């Protein structure tokens with residue numbers, strides 16, 4: 149039964165990816181003018197950046213890889229377009245506080261250039277009326293959620309619960325490379341040159357990103373690709389007792405929202421049939437829209453700008469954002485997907501997003517849906 153539109157101010161309520169969206173946090177990217185390519189960054193993005201590591205970053209791995217200003221400006225233009233489109237759809241858009249320029253941070257064990265709060269999906273999961281801050285993989289992201297605190301306090305004052313996974317120290321021995329070594333990949337290009345300190349007796353830590361989860365009412369799918377993630381799944385089960393967490397066994401190295409997006413009960417968007425086997429049995433009989441092939445001409449040509457590292461894959465645009473079960477916001481530069489969705493009866497809101505492979509996020513990554521109308525429904529039986 150559709151529920152009536154809630155009145156303002158809205159209470160945190162978000163159990164799924166597709167019921168009517170009323171309020172959303174949208175990331176921002178001012179001053180995103182470098183990637184700090186330390187070992188935690190190299191390992192996190194390894195699947196995408198391995199082929200070019202060493203060639204374009206120093207052996208110490210501590211280099212600031214500059215991003216041309218034109219690209220940052222164009223990214224911000226595209227995000228402004230997304231904000232407008234969401235507002236036109238009747239969604240209230242909240243933003244993080246503004247990031248500063250060239251913010252260098254340090255812990256007792258390492259230092260890093262802070263990443264702006266662009267992919268706000270990554271460091272938080274909203275589970276019903278609970279904010280769960282997760283445990284960052286990348287050192288440069290450890291304080292990113294500080295800029296979301298004004299919004300989180302607003303929800304807290306309106307009754308939300310607020311939890312945080314233990315903050316990882318991210319020392320030299322904290323991160324598990326098992327996902328890559330199981331595939332016989334040599335990760336030395338990521339880990340060579342590590343300069344972070346160690347803590348005696350501390351081994352692998354709980355390290356996990358919100359974007360490793362997909363929410364389906366009372367069920368949550370959780371991608372677990374190594375021991376860091378396994379510790380986080382246990383934490384989720386111990387601390388959120390009224391939801392069911394389903395382990396997806398190494399469906400990807402970390403995030404799963406450019407692999408799988410549930411569109412409505414019984415229908416999902418999936419990168420390819422090869423991913424079906426990772427899903428819970430009940431989902432394997434859902435109707436599936438497979439990501440259509442896309443053309444290289446839909447991606448910008450960066451050859452005139454010199455070298456820029458693509459940290460995201462060609463599948464980034466699977467990463468759409470649902471306004472409701474019939475309306476989706478999709479990158480206008482993926483016309484093949486728009487066509488398939490329209491044929492299936494969706495209303496598509498096209499929004500241009502050019503540099504998705506450089507900043508590693510699509511519309512699902514850039515947003516954190518804080519108020520949707522659905523509840524803890526059972527969509528899996």
Ligand SMILES: N[C@@H](Cc1ccc(O)cc1)C(=O)O
Nearest residue numbers: 193195401403459460508509
């Ligand atoms: N291999 C991961 C790495 C990644 C994660 C987050 C990003 O924003 C970008 C890339 C992915 O492709 O999902």
